Each structure stands twice: as structure tokens, then as C-alpha cells.
Amino acid sequence: MTARVLIVDDIPTNVRLLEARLTAEYFDVVTASSGQQALDICNTSDVDIVLLDVMMPEMDGFEVCKRLKASSKTHHIPVLMITALDQPSDRVKGLEVGADDFLTKPVDDVQLMARVKSLVRLKALTDELRARALTGQQIAIEDAIRAMDKISAEGGSILIVDTDARHAERIKNYLGTTHKVDVLTQPADAVFQVTGAHYELALVSMALEDFDPLRVCSQIRTLEHTRTLPIILMADEADRPRVVRALDLGVNDFISRPVERNELAARVKTQIRRQRYAMELRESVNSTMAMAVTDDLTGLYNRRYFDRHLAMMLGKSQSQDRDMAVMMLDIDHFKSVNDAHGHDVGDAVLREFALRVKRNIRGVDLACRFGGEEFVVLMPDTDFRQAESVAERVRAAVADHGFDIAPGKALGVTVSLGVTLNESLSDTPESLLKRADVALYRAKREGRNRVVFDAA
Template sequence: MSGRILIIDGVATNRIVLMARLQAACYHAVTAADGANGLDVMRRNPPNLVLLNGTLPDMPGTAVLARIRSNPALSDVPVVMLLDNLLSDQRLELIRAGADDALPRSIDPNWLLARARALMRSRAASRLLRAHEATLGQAGMAERPEGFDHPGLAAIVAEKYDVADALLQRLEPHQRNRLVALTRSEALNPRDAGQLHIDAFLLAASPGNGEATLRLMSELRTRGAAPEAEFCVLLQDAAGTAAINALNMDAQDVLDRDCPAEEIAFRLDRMIRRKKHDDRRRKAIDDGLRYSVMDPLTGLHNMRFAEPELDRLIERSRRQGRSLAVMVIDLDRFKSVNDIWGHPTGNAVLVEVARRLKAALSPGALLARMGGEEFMVALPDCDTDLARATAQRLCAAIKGEPFLTPSGQPIAVTVSIGWSLSIAERPEDTRLSMVERADQALLMAKAAGRNRAIQSRSAA
């Protein structure tokens, strides 16, 4: 994680003290004496974090904050406001204005560094997701995340259920997301509690028992009950050692137990919005990767996946001295289905054909859509008799029952299959040669009347 931190402060002493502390912690600190200079530094080389004085010689700190948030190139840079006299109402106002946090200048330097690390980790993780998504987008494999979010779910956990429930009652009037109070056991086993997809945990530590709450947070992460959930920890002393440990253990936020309910609710809401935004990115990435090797219509593998997999199967069969069958399957007179019933019905037929083929094959078979109405099957450890029986079973699976249009009218569909066999005595076999021989046999099956399977004549 890069560590370039910009200090924007009109007081030279403040800049010097902060710079010394950051440099001692091996961060690269740069400074600006006023808002205009700070914004110019950011535009030329965006930092990983900004420490911003609330009062500057040329403009209020909130004006600098507003310009940062309005600039797309800078909007995700974490900003921590530092004020000499910070009131709780003022802190919430600054956070609502876009600050990631607002802290008194007298805060423990170790706490400030822990908070800075947590904010930069969160930004780095989101940027990594964005970079992966952009890479897939350039390859045409990812779609833009949708903007609408359903309410999220925050779980409030305390040593005693009554404490968690009382906290829920305090927060509910200020919270747009759903809240649930859980025991420690329910938090560790949310399925047993009927709770799935928890977006954030609010862990309320008992007085003097912060370390037990941190152990619970660690367990929740490592057990995988909610691996992507965000964490906010409520402690008796939100600036003490336990708070620093919580931030270093990747808690997204640490607050005092007496923090106003409205602020806790707002921070929870912000955490959940960020988490759900990253969830959409993760889904876009997962979908892009999946669709890169999957045919989106039928759900079968596509040839991008099947070709290297077939190479691997051929190499394995050659190494083990076993035979391998490759089949090319084509729907008979499929053009007439599209011409008579329309392409939506044709697509429905392809989906059902894929389902029937998959159901009729053994688990070890490789099934892929080649494109259009053509499919490919590879059968490892398959001799002539098994290949012939499998091909006949596939023909029967397609012909066995008529396909139905959306209006319920039956359509008779059949397939023709050509197949080739790779054997140990023919080490020159490759994916291309096997598919080509199977394709030639398919043409023979078509010429012989369709709805049949024929083996390549060149087979030994």
C-alpha cells in the first residue's frame, strides 16, 4: 500500500509536527499551507490520504473538502479533518459533508496513524476492485454496476442480548438499513439465526472488555460467516489501546459507546453503502470471469474454456495410454425452427437441448457450445463401444420428447452426431485433428438422413 499523505494546514508548527510523526512511521508526507495550494498539489499528484485543518488562511476546510469530493479524480481520496476544539455535533456535520472522519488535534498520534492506515486500506481495496472491473470491461466481459441498492442489513452484537437490543432501539429511528440484534453465537452462525448476507456488524464491547470484542471480530472474519462484512466497534475508550488494535485488525470504524445515535447510524449507513457498492463490483468481476468461459444463453462452457481443456484431456489420454472420444453435435434443420417459430423460441430450444445433453452425459464429460446450434462433447477414458452408446443416448434424449413453444405447441427436434476416437497408437492426434474428423463424420450423418451418430472413417 502506497503511503503518500498530504497535510493541509495554515499553521507551520502543526505541519512540522504531523510531518515528523508520519515520516517516523515511514510515510511520505507532503504539505500545503493553504487550501488553494493543497488542491493544486492534489491535482498534480493525488495522495493516498489528506489531513485537513478545519480553518485555513484562504478558505474554510469544508470548502476544500467540497472541491475534493466534486472532482472525480480525487473524490475517493480519504480526508480526515483535524480541529482544535471538536464538538460531537460538529463532527457529524463534517462527516455528512464528506469527511471520512473528524478528529481533535490532540488525538493520540498512534490512534491517528491507525485510523489513517484503515482508511487507506479500504481505499486500496476498492481501487483494486475498480481496476479489475475496468480490465474486464475493456475485454468486454463486465457490465457497469447497477446504481440501485436495496436496504442492507446491520447486525448489532453485544455480550448481553438486552444491550444489543437497547442499542437497536436507539439507532432504528435514524437508520435507513435493517437492523437486527444478535447474540455472539447467532453472530457466528447467522444461518442458524435466520440471518443471511449481513453487510455490517456493530460490535458493542462491555466496559473494560474490549479485547473480547476484538477476538469476536477476528472469529467473524476467519469463520467466513460474513467475509465481506464491514465492522464498527463501540468501546468505552474509543481512543485507547483497544481502539488502535481494532483499527489495526481492519475494523472500518471505532466509536465511543456514548457516541450520539444519529452519528452511529450515519456511519453505519455509509459503511453499508460502500460495502454494497464494492459488492456490485465484485459481482461484475465474478460475472465477467464466468461469462468469459461460459455461454450466456445455455450456461454451458464456451470454446474459450473447452479448447485448452480438450488439449489437456488429449495429452492425459496419450500419457496414460487411454482412448478419448470427441463428438460434434448439430441440431437438424434448426434454421426452420427460427424461421417458423421465431428466434426467442429457437433460443428456448437451444437451452433445452443443452439441458438434455448435460443430463444424458456422465459427470466426467466435457460439454461446450461451439456456437449457433453446434455443441461439442469430449469423453475421457472412452472406447468405441462406450462412445457409440453415448452418442445414441444423446440422439434419443433429444428426439425422445417434443420441444414445446411458449404457447404449448410441440416441435420435433433431432440432432446429428459425428465422433472421432483418439487411441494410444495414434500419438499425432490433436484437438484440431480430432474435431475435424468428428466434423467430417457429422457431415456423413447429415447426408445419411440425420438423427444419427457416425464415427469418423479414419478411426483405427
């Protein structure tokens, strides 16, 4: 995972220490020694996350964060505040001015990397949504960003998962005055509980009796409508290794026990506000996308959209030295489906195929219908291992379950996939598509129903 990190601190020793830790993990690091310099850098260059010291002369970290979050140009940049202050009121103040998270000095390496990686993932998803809106129509997304100021974080719908009924009730009482809170004391029922519900946040205890809390989080994320549901873990100090693992798996945040009321309220507010903002962005993308860039049959973007978006994302990947993958898919023997069962069945297979592709790629990936029975997926910030995992998951989702074409009658369908990676500054959209197409042809020639990477 690569990203550009801005470190803001007026003490050079602190800057060098953080720079060394992050550079060792292959992050691109830039530095600023004052609040105003940090604001200038964020306004004039691409920054993925800001590590912001609180105690600085002239303009402290709280004021810097407040200004970053007030600007439409920098509002979406995650801010991780670093402070020697350890009072709950200081942490609450940081969250209230818009900080996405904080660390207390001396900074623990494990927590630092876990927090940075978690916020970088959030930034990547936000960037992708913004890029899609800009690609779909030649309008900016300022309306959605301005709407963030109007989004209320009150009246949220929250699920608490905790086998300790007394502890869960106490947490519910903390939040119940401003939110609707449900308590689940049987973690095995988590999937049933969230199915059909409209929760905006889940609070999961790490002290579940006879049940793995990380499995609860994983099960919640397997459902389509809760895949992006924010999750906060309530953890003891001894749970730190598992908390780090959870953050790597995509859990959004954690709070230490015993839970402090004001910090809990601030963290809950931050997550609900962020979730509502993400929903606002998605609605903006959906409502403003012109029909000219979507495929009527499958609902996926069409080739016209993909060609423009690929050019933009490739340029971004090359300028920031980031990975990117392109996956081309072709339904095996699709002509025989139309010939044997008619075009109505063929259309139904295409719609179901598109649905399975969307369900098995990641939130940042972009799926398009390229033409006929051929599809393509653009995967930003994706290396060989990640691309292979996504491609194999899509292949299995198609091959392992038949396509219903009549009551009690299922049709076996397979797909061949060719994958290529952005490899150099000389790559072009045309060369990437050509390599993916050559790999796809090899997959067909070598027996179909398989994933092949280009040999370039």
C-alpha cells in the same frame, strides 16, 4: 505499509509535526497550505489519503472535503479530518460531507496511526478493484463512480452484538427508524447468525461478558460472504489499546461510549454507503469483464489478462516504491490424476483447486490460471513476510484436505509454490515470472508440497 499522505493545514508547525510522525512510519508525505492547493494536488498526482484541517482561511476543510468527494477523479481518496472542534455536531457535519473519519486536536499518535493505516487499506482495495475493471476492458469505471451519488444509505441491514440487552435495545432504537436491526446477545452464535444472512454492517460491543469481542470480529471475517462486512466497535476509553489492535486487524471503525445518537447515525451511514459502493464496484467488474479474459473451467482470469495486469501493477509499484509479490503454483503429479481417473475428475480437481486458492488469498490479490495445472497469484503491497504467510496458507489448504472425486472417496492433492518479490526498477514482468518459475522448479526438485522463494 507504505502510502502517499497529503497533509493540509495553513499552520506550518502543525504540518511539520504530522509530517515527522508519518515519515517516521515510512509514509511518503506531501503538504498543502490551502484548500485550493490540496484540490490541485489531488487532481494532478496520486494521493492515498488526505489529512485535512478543518479551520482554514478562504476554504475550510468541510468545503474541501465536499469538493473532493464530488469529483469522479478524487471521490475514492479517503479523507481524515483533523479539528480542534469537539462538538458532536461538528463530527456529524464532517461525516455528512463525505469525510471517512476524523481526529480531534491535540492528535493522539496511536489513534493517528491506527486511523491512517485503516484508511490506507481501504484505499488499496478500492484501487485494486478499479484497476481490475480498467484492465478487463478498455472502459473507465465512471459509471460505477457516478452511481455512488445515487446510492442510498437507508434501509440497511445491521447486526448488533452485545451481551447487555438494555444497551443493545437502546442502540437498536436509535437506528430502527431507518434500518432493519437484529440484536444478538450470545456472541458465541455470531457465525451462525450471519450465515445465510445479508447484513451490511455489524456493531460489536467491546464490553461483551465472558467473550473476546475481537474473536467475534475474526469469526465473522472467516466466512466468505462476510469477509468484507464493515464492523464498528462500541468502546469505552479504557478499551483504546484493544481498539487499536482491532483497527490493525481490519475492523473498520469505532465509536466511543456513551454512544451519541447523531454520531452513530452518521458513522453507520458512512459504512453502509461505502459497503454498497464496494458492491457496486464488484458488480461492475463482474458484469463488464469480457469472456476473453476469463478461464472457462475455473472462472479465474486467464494468462492474457494476467500479463496485462502484471505490467500495469508492476509499473505502479515501481513508480510509487511499493512492494509487490508474484506467486506461481503448480499441482503436483497432476498428469497422474488424469491418467488414473479421467479428464472429468481432473477438471473437477482444477475447479476445486482454484476455489481453494481464491478462499485463501486476500481481497487485493489476483489469482489467474496460467495454463494447464499451473496458476499464478499477483500480490500488491506485499513484502516477504506477508507473501510467505499467504503462500503457506494456500499450500496447507490444498494438502490438508482431500479432493472429493466420488461419494466417500477423496483424492490427496498437493501443490508446489514459487514466490518472488519486486526488487528494483530494472525488474520487468518477464523477469518476475522467470524468477517465480525458477523458484517453483526448485520446490518441485526439493520434494514438492512446499513454498520456495527465489534466491535473487
